[in-house]
Amino acid sequence: MLYFSKPKIFLILACLFAGIIFSVPNLYDDESVNDLPEFFPKNKLNLGLDLQGGSHLLLEVEVEAIVKERLENLLSDMRLNLREARIGYSQIGVKDDYATVVIRDASQLDEARRVLNELSTPIATNLFSGATAKELEVEDIGNGRFNIKLTEAALQNRVLKSVEQSIEIVRRRIDELGTTEPSIQRQGTSRILVQVPGLDDPERLKALLGQTAKMNFHLLDRNVSGYDAVGGARVPSGAKLVFSETSPAEPYVIRKRVMVSGERLVDASVGFDPQTGAPEVDFRFDSLGGRKFGEVTKANVGNPFAIVLDDKVISAPVIRSPILGGSGRITGNFSVETANDLAILLRAGALPAPLSILEERTVGPGLGADSVEAGTRASIIGFVAVMIFILISYALFGLFANIALILNMVLIVGVLSLLQATLTLPGIAGIVLTIGMAVDANVLIFERIREEIRNGKTALVAIDSGYSRALGTILDANITTLISAMILFYLGSGPVRGFAVTLGIGIITSVFTAFTVTRLMVALKYRGQNRVEKLTI
Amino acid sequence: MRTLKLVPAETKIDFIRLHIASFIVSLFLVAASLGLFFTQGLNFGIDFKGGTLIEIGTNGPANIGDLRDVIGKLDLGEVQIQEFGSPDDVLIRVGEKVDATDNADNLSAVDKIRNALPQDVTFRRVEVVGPQISGELVQAGFLAVTVAIGLMLFYIWLRFEWQFSVGAVLALIHDIILTIGVFCLIQIEFNLSIIAAILTIVGYSMNDTVVVYDRVRENLRRFKKMPLSELANMSINSTLSRTVMTSVTTLLALFSLYILGGEVIRGFTMAMIWGVFVGTYSSIFIAAPVLMYLGVKRDWSEAAKD
Numbered sequence: 156m157l158y159f160s161k162p163k164i165f166l167i168l169a170c171l172f173a174g175i176i177f178s179v180p181n182l183y184d185d186e187s188v189n190d191l192p193e194f195f196p197k198n199k200l201n202l203g204l205d206l207q208g209g210s211h212l213l214l215e216v217e218v219e220a221i222v223k224e225r226l227e228n229l230l231s232d233m234r235l236n237l238r239e240a241r242i243g244y245s246q247i248g249v250k251d252d253y254a255t256v257v258i259r260d261a262s263q264l265d266e267a268r269r270v271l272n273e274l275s276t277p278i279a280t281n282l283f284s285g286a287t288a289k290e291l292e293v294e295d296i297g298n299g300r301f302n303i304k305l306t307e308a309a310l311q312n313r314v315l316k317s318v319e320q321s322i323e324i325v326r327r328r329i330d331e332l333g334t335t336e337p338s339i340q341r342q343g344t345s346r347i348l349v350q351v352p353g354l355d356d357p358e359r360l361k362a363l364l365g366q367t368a369k370m371n372f373h374l375l376d377r378n379v380s381g382y383d384a385v386g387g388a389r390v391p392s393g394a395k396l397v398f399s400e401t402s403p404a405e406p407y408v409i410r411k412r413v414m415v416s417g418e419r420l421v422d423a424s425v426g427f428d429p430q431t432g433a434p435e436v437d438f439r440f441d442s443l444g445g446r447k448f449g450e451v452t453k454a455n456v457g458n459p460f461a462i463v464l465d466d467k468v469i470s471a472p473v474i475r476s477p478i479l480g481g482s483g484r485i486t487g488n489f490s491v492e493t494a495n496d497l498a499i500l501l502r503a504g505a506l507p508a509p510l511s512i513l514e515e516r517t518v519g520p521g522l523g524a525d526s527v528e529a530g531t532r533a534s535i536i537g538f539v540a541v542m543i544f545i546l547i548s549y550a551l552f553g554l555f556a557n558i559a560l561i562l563n564m565v566l567i568v569g570v571l572s573l574l575q576a577t578l579t580l581p582g583i584a585g586i587v588l589t590i591g592m593a594v595d596a597n598v599l600i601f602e603r604i605r606e607e608i609r610n611g612k613t614a615l616v617a618i619d620s621g622y623s624r625a626l627g628t629i630l631d632a633n634i635t636t637l638i639s640a641m642i643l644f645y646l647g648s649g650p651v652r653g654f655a656v657t658l659g660i661g662i663i664t665s666v667f668t669a670f671t672v673t674r675l676m677v678a679l680k681y682r683g684q685n686r687v688e689k690l691t692i
Numbered sequence: 693m694r695t696l697k698l699v700p701a702e703t704k705i706d707f708i709r710l711h712i713a714s715f716i717v718s719l720f721l722v723a724a725s726l727g728l729f730f731t732q733g734l735n736f737g738i739d740f741k742g743g744t745l746i747e748i749g750t751n752g753p754a755n756i757g758d759l760r761d762v763i764g765k766l767d768l769g770e771v772q773i774q775e776f777g778s779p780d781d782v783l784i785r786v787g788e789k790v791d792a793t794d795n796a797d798n799l800s801a802v803d804k805i806r807n808a809l810p811q812d813v814t815f816r817r818v819e820v821v822g823p824q825i826s827g828e829l830v831q832a833g834f835l836a837v838t839v840a841i842g843l844m845l846f847y848i849w850l851r852f853e854w855q856f857s858v859g860a861v862l863a864l865i866h867d868i869i870l871t872i873g874v875f876c877l878i879q880i881e882f883n884l885s886i887i888a889a890i891l892t893i894v895g896y897s898m899n900d901t902v903v904v905y906d907r908v909r910e911n912l913r914r915f916k917k918m919p920l921s922e923l924a925n926m927s928i929n930s931t932l933s934r935t936v937m938t939s940v941t942t943l944l945a946l947f948s949l950y951i952l953g954g955e956v957i958r959g960f961t962m963a964m965i966w967g968v969f970v971g972t973y974s975s976i977f978i979a980a981p982v983l984m985y986l987g988v989k990r991d992w993s994e995a996a997k998d
Contacts, residue, residue, distance in 0.1 A: 205956075213825065357818070358803070515820040521749065522816040522956075529954035537948030541941045547696045548937065581885055584957055587949050588892065588964065591942030592899070595934075598941070599903065602934040609701060628906040631851055632899040638843050639895035643888055646836040651888045658892070692695065 157619055157678040167675055170667070171562055177569035198572050203579035203653050206527050208520035209352035210360055213513045214325070216345045219252075220508040221317050222305060226254050229291070229303065232274055240270045246300075253304040261299060268293060271301055278312050314345050317507040322347055325510075327503035328363050347510070357517045359496070367509050368500040370417030370464045372448070373409040374455060375471065381406030397461075399468040401488055407468050409461050414451050419444025423501035425494045428486060434494040436485045438501060445481025453477035464497075530583035537587050538564070545594055549601050552692045555676045556597040556669065563593050563661075563668040570660050579653030589661030595632070596669035599625040601692055614690045615681060622674055629670060637662050698940065699933035707928045708921045711981035718866060718978060725873025732876050737883030738819060740833070742788035742826040744801050747817040748809070753779035759809075766804045777955030781816070788823055833887040837868065840894050848898075852905060853989055859982035860901045863974035867897045870970050871963060885960040893967030896942070900935060901975040907931050908983065916990060924980045939972050 159167075180188050180199050188197055204211050226249045233256060237244050243259035244267075258267045275291035288308040295301055305313070322339055325347060329337045338350040354360060376394040384396045385406045393411050398404035419440045426437040440448055452460075452474045461471040462485055470487040489497070542560060546553040567586060571578060604621030612620065640662065643655035738745050748754075759773050759782060770787030786801045802818055821829075841864055848857035871890055875882050907927040915923060943965065950961040 358806070512820070513822045514825045515818065517815075517818040519814060519816045521814060522747065526954055526956060529952060533949045533952035533954075536952060537945035540944045540948060544696075544941060544944060548698075550695050553695075580954075580957055581888060581960060584949055584953065584960060584964075587945045587953075588942070591945035592896070592938070594941045595899070595938040598934050598937045602931075602937070605701070605933075606930065624910075628903055631902045631906060635844060635847060635898035635902060636892075636895035638847065639840055639891045639898075642836050642840045642843070643891050646832050646839075647884075647888065651884055654885075654888050654892075658895075 174566035174569035177573045203577045208523035210357040211516040212349040214347045214510040253302045258299040331499040367506045369505040372414040375459045376408040415448045423498040434489045434491045439482040449479040555673045559668040559673045566664040576656045579650040581650045581654035582657040585654045585657035593665035596629045703929045714977035728876035734882040735879045737881040738821045739884040742823040744786040745819040746784040749814040750780045751812045754782045855986035859979045863979040867970045880959045889963035897971030901979040
């Protein structure tokens with residue numbers, strides 16, 4: 156056990172050296188770390204949101220809304236196609252998760268089934284093999300009634316696309332906030348995990364993500380005024396009642412048909428009204444949208460139209476002259492910040508479906524800094540206390556163990572920096588716990604050596620058998636803890652996962668330093684000595 | 693040079709003779725823990741119950757009474773307000789509203805509180821957990837602990853014999869139940885990080901048990917005719933100084949965390965300190981004596997060969 160070949164010694168020293176190199180950047184602040192020589196790694200410890208402050212939001216794409224929107228579109232296609240085929244129908248509508256219609260004439264049932272089945276567009280289920288699946292399931296439930304449902308494959312496909320699209324739009328919106336290194340990841344089937352470090356105002360982030368931001372331009376219905384509709388007047392079938400965002404909310408009756416869709420916007424920015432100086436949002440359409448906007452405004456000079464965002468009227472100006480240049484401005488009750496947020500939302504585009512916030516965890520930068528300070532102080536004091544205790548317990552061997560302990564810390568920091576694993580507050584606790592447990596391996600070995608000496612063995616033999624006999628126990632004991640760490644890693648999230656990472660890394664490095672490195676130190680100390688009279692241990 | 697020895701070089705304490713007494717004490721404590729769990733219950737944090745947690749910092753010592761008045765007027769349902777670590781640090785907990793079907797309610801609770809409090813209050817931490825997520829976290833936590841116990845059972849069975857794995861797992865379950873009992877008793881918030889602490893206790897307790905078992909196995913090979921109780925006693929005694937040393941170093945590190953590591957992880961470190969005590973106790977007084985009742989294979993000559 157005490158013999159080390161030259162290559163082995165070299166390998167051990169190389170591991171320690173690498174650990175030191177990778178942990179060095181943490182001694183420098185962010186600016187001076189770049190002044191280090193070229194060959195040095197530059198990665199520092201990656202602090203978790205609980206240590207550097209920041210927001211963690213778990214969002215979910217509302218699947219029901221996606222289904223509902225598809226079914227609403229399907230409904231208008233059904234109306235159109237049945238009418239074109241001259242098939243009489245009634246009781247058409249959307250229920251829960253299917254669309255339903257009753258065919259009046261029993262002799263047209265087969266024809267109706269054909270027409271309805273044609274609505275289904277094939278969807279690609281596998282990009283490589285080109286396999287496709289049906290999108291819609293048409294079910295004949297008797298009495299002339301058909302129920303049409305999205306197939307499981309179609310639903311999955313739609314959710315997948317919506318989540319991907321949502322991630323892209325969430326990313327664009329967050330990028331506009333100008334924060335550093337936001338992380339936006341998909342989780343499970345319909346969830347999105349957003350982590351934004353060092354954000355001053357998480358409320359603004361939530362406000363930005365909480366809006367679908369579907370903006371459309373509608374003409375107002377001229378037959379019924381908003382107040383009449385609120386008073387009970389019938390709203391025509393092609394129109395609907397919506398309210399403004401102001402309080403008290405003002406009612407408007409708008410035509411359901413979209414005049415120009417917000418999807419045609421290419422740019423939006425904050426501007427100021429040249430007369431009043433009030434903030435406004437300036438926007439520009441693409442060429443198609445611009446042309447459409449020009450045509451509609453030309454035909455409706457003198458009439459009001461409404462700019463509707465997520466079913467709320469932002470403003471309802473009167474068209475004074477045709478707007479032909481493809482650009483326009485929205486004036487409303489804006490502050491500079493709300494105007495800016497609207498511009499951000501319009502530039503980033505609309506979400507395919509609303510996002511709901513399932514979980515929020517925000518740590519302010521102050522608390523994060525306090526935690527780093529408290530964690531560091533606790534680690535250092537715990538570390539020193541353990542070292543003193545070990546030194547007075549095992550004398551020279553205690554010194555070896557302490558050197559190993561310091562190297563262990565360096566290795567943990569080095570490995571964490573290398574892997575860019577996230578260090579959280581429980582993670583710091585994991586490191587402190589590792590300090591306590593790392594010496595366990597040394598304690599096992601040293602106690603065993605003491606025992607062997609008591610049993611009358613000579614010093615070198617006792618050292619040798621102390622190391623070899625303790626090895627099995629050390630491995631068994633550490634593997635059980637490693638199992639716990641692994642389970643925590645797979646099942647935990649956020650800070651708990653950070654704990655699992657440091658605990659796991661700490662176990663591996665501590666077995667290396669406490670067993671191999673101290674053994675090397677002992678071997679080098681007693682090398683060439685045939686007889687060692689007495690051990691201080 | 694003399695070195696410090698917490699435990700004399702050779703002890704001959706008859707641990708096994710004490711096992712009846714320790715079994716009775718353990719059974720009583722387990723029963724009391726279960727009783728507390730079913731009567732008093734755990735003080736579940738928002739991770740498992742859903743709801744909102746806000747930590748605020750005030751300029752100068754906070755007036756909890758005033759805060760209660762201001763926030764009580766908001767009609768947020770169940771609200772707890774308490775000092776958190778220092779006089780200018782306050783924790784506000786808002787329970788999940790019973791009729792809340794979606795998350796909008798909780799988010800607006802944060803907004804309402806923000807608007808009601810003076811401008812100079814800083815929001816140090818805000819956590820909102822919806823009912824769907826809290827349900828999943830309960831499941832994941834339960835699963836983690838169960839899987840951990842299962843894997844330990846398997847590992848010990850693989851490395852030793854089935855009797856050892858039963859003994860180790862009995863000790864493990866004992867430790868977990870007592871930890872939960874303590875959390876019921878002192879009503880410290882039980883949250884996700886406590887699950888992490890419990891899993892660490894599982895690891896630590898196993899670690900301790902394995903060290904004793906390793907020695908038992910070694911002695912089984914060396915002293916084929918020695919009565920099991922004597923053999924167990926000898927094994928515990930010869931590993932005793934290691935057991936004490938490791939517990940002391942781990943406790944030194946943990947106490948430093950408990951005192952200096954800040955309020956946020958105090959519950960977590962408290963659980964682990966408790967775990968070190970019960971983990972050490974259970975490997976000596978439960979895991980080892982259980983072997984005598986289950987009986988172990990005495991002839992290890994086959995195993996000794998490989």
